[in-house]
Amino acid sequence: MTPLDRVLSSKNAVLAFGGIIALATAFTIFGNDTPLFPPPEDPTGDPATWSIDQLRRWLDLRNLHPSPTATREELLERVRLNIRRPQ
Template sequence: MPTPLDRALQSRNAFLGFAGIITAVAAWTIWGPSDVFPRAGDPVGDPESWTDDELRRWLEARKLYPGSTSTREELMARVEANMRAPRV
């Protein structure tokens, strides 16, 4: 004779409820309002004090993809050439 627990585990409603919860959590994770891995913001301050990674991130954010073999001087030259002049 099956117990109430056996009947609950064999119920289609329990399976569909569980599948619905998993689907809802997956949809929330994919399309939810918050980013799981938020992007780092632009570096601030003087570009001379930025690291190579910050220089590359700044260039990539502006679709000025730096070469993988670019030196720090080349990165600095590209950043300085593409920075907007301050408004007076």
């Protein structure tokens, strides 16, 4: 049996590796305030220049779930009807 085989078959090595993985997982879930994948920012500017994905995201963030078959023009019209202009 080689030294590498002895290390890999050792219960202590397996437990140590499992502990490291458990600590890294716990830190990722509970240890930091920033999310691992922050949500994309709200699109800004003129909606006419937004991509289809940006139009869909804007509507989704406001619980105005667009139809999957909606065209770009339909999405743009729906955004324009629901956008709040500063007064």
